[in-house]
Amino acid sequence: MTDFERWLRAAMATAAEPPPAGLLDGVRRRHRRHVRRVGAACVAAVAAVGIAAPLVTKGIQAGPAGTGPARSAASSPPVTISPTVPTSPPRTAPGTVLRDCQSNNNGTLGSNWKADSVHAGPVWFIYARPRNNPPPGQRLTTGKLTASAMVIAVSNGRAAIVTVASAAGGDFRFLASFHSNGEPYTLAEGGGRLKLVGCPAGPAGTGIPASYAPGLTMFWQGYVTDLRGCIPLEVRTSPASPPIRVALPAADGGCGS
């Protein structure tokens, strides 16, 4: 070994400096982002099959794809709706979108999906946990109208009503169906209330992995909103029950940041 190589080796050995502060927190943040990206991609892929199945069983003929909500546009299969078949599930009351066992989109999730999800009574907002807890009384902000979708689940045998907080009532709509003709979404369609009715409860199976979300009825639920940052939602198990309030990240992901 030459003198220069010896110098090089020694200089490298003494080039040490302390690692950056907050390294572990940075790793955890990256990991959460990775889980969200992987989860959204997996669920979108699974839900694309889930959406196709009930529509195909109603005799819908495949055709050119519509633009659909932002997250499903890249993965939803091409579908057109026959004019003889209802384009939206039956509603229980004006302004209410009904999702029940007949329209569920079950699929598999990551094994640790609960850690990144928000739980409100019998309802799970899957992979929707904000990065940080949003401060109480956070002001609502609005921006460009965006159509997107969320994975929402309700316990089998249970029902729940999800509404947007009254302060944001005019800025958010649950969609009854996805457009197949490329028509943009507006706040005049869908409803401000979402009624979730789970599949009948049955005996619990054994050895079912957590990734199958046993005991839950899952839905790929579209919405349109001009809210930015956090979407304030309320979950009730009956019209008279006190609401469980949650805040979910809007498409800009700025909730709690």
Added chain:
Amino acid sequence: MSEAGPPDIIGLDDTSFEEFVAGSSARLFTMATLLTGGHRAEAEDLLQGAFERAYRRWRRISRRADPEPYVRQILVNASVDRWRRLRRHPEAPLAVTGFDPGTADTAAAVADRDLLLRGLATLPPRQRAVLVLRYFEDLSEARTATMLGCTVGTVKSQTARGLARLRESVGAAGDQDPGTRKGTVRHD
């Protein structure tokens, strides 16, 4: 070494991973700093990314006697990916940074470190990676070739070229060839 199989998404409160990071981050950060030619922000990014990728597979990795070589490989792979991105956007030489000389011995060590990092920054990334693996990690030519996914012949030629270029660079920056200076680096 390659990352095969689907990722294990584990809980975020694994203490064995925290202990591993605490014990290995200093050395791995130094390696990342050398691999990036002294770009601290890039080194932090590289290291954080490597730890996160290891975290995804921690259940499997932690069963090994020493997980550090696995993370080291991820770091090298990430630096290779980085250099491929930088091929169209070459790095600028490291800017001069001030330092407090402290004692004469500390000053000499700091000066050598400064020379080293400036010199490394002038090297093409592959030559830099070869020198770091050979002289910081003390890996053999064969092991270095495996980590970089190239032949032993390439490692030999890159080492020779890298040393020549680095010697020219640090020799021009310092007042004499650092290999011939006496008492430059203390080995306490």
